[in-house]
Amino acid sequence: MPIINFSKEEKEQMIPLIQKYLKEELDCEAGSFDAEFLLDFFTQEMGGFIYNRALIDVHALLNSRLESMSESIYELEKPVPFEKA
Helix, strand or coil: CCCCCCCHHHHHHHHHHHHHHHHHHHCCCCCHHHHHHHHHHHHHHHHHHHHHHHHHHHHHHHHHHHHHHHHHHHHCCCCCCCCCC
16 A cells, blocks of 8 residues: 555646656656556655655754744743842
8 A cells, every 4th residue: 555645636647747757858658557557656665755754844844933933932021020039
């Protein structure tokens, strides 16, 4: 079972891109079935790498945003008078 499952509509958008790449870069004609088979192969075999990289990128982005929000909260603090006990 692939890590990433693409909808029929997504595959319909990606298959022509694969066909175009094969034609332009490898001078290789591929039908829709062959291009979809290749997409499924790469999704199955490399989908986990791509998915994990995306998670790492999202984690870094969230950490950056949370740090920025934390700094903004500290900027909202108001000074309070200090009383000696």
